[in-house]
Amino acid sequence: MDTIALILSIIGCLNWGLVGIFRFDLVAWLFGGQTAVVSRIVYTLVALAGVWCISLLFRDRREYLEAE
Numbered sequence: 275m276d277t278i279a280l281i282l283s284i285i286g287c288l289n290w291g292l293v294g295i296f297r298f299d300l301v302a303w304l305f306g307g308q309t310a311v312v313s314r315i316v317y318t319l320v321a322l323a324g325v326w327c328i329s330l331l332f333r334d335r336r337e338y339l340e341a342e
Contacts, residue, residue: 276330282323289320 292298305312 275326279323279326282320283327286320286324 289300292300299308301316302308302310302313305316307313
């Protein structure tokens with residue numbers, strides 16, 4: 275779950291970088307606009323992944339490394 279969340283967060287940050295630098299929303303372009311259902315699903319998944327990644331900040335890194 276952590277890996278999926280990180281991948282989606284990276285996709286989100288790259289998309290926001292494109293929006294900020296070039297005013298180009300890749301997700302909207304790929305899926306038919308910002309209000310398209312698929313675009314909204316992608317935006318929602320990215321947001322949920324970002325919320326999940328907040329939990330990474332509060333985990334004990336030693337426990338995580340021992341589990342691997």
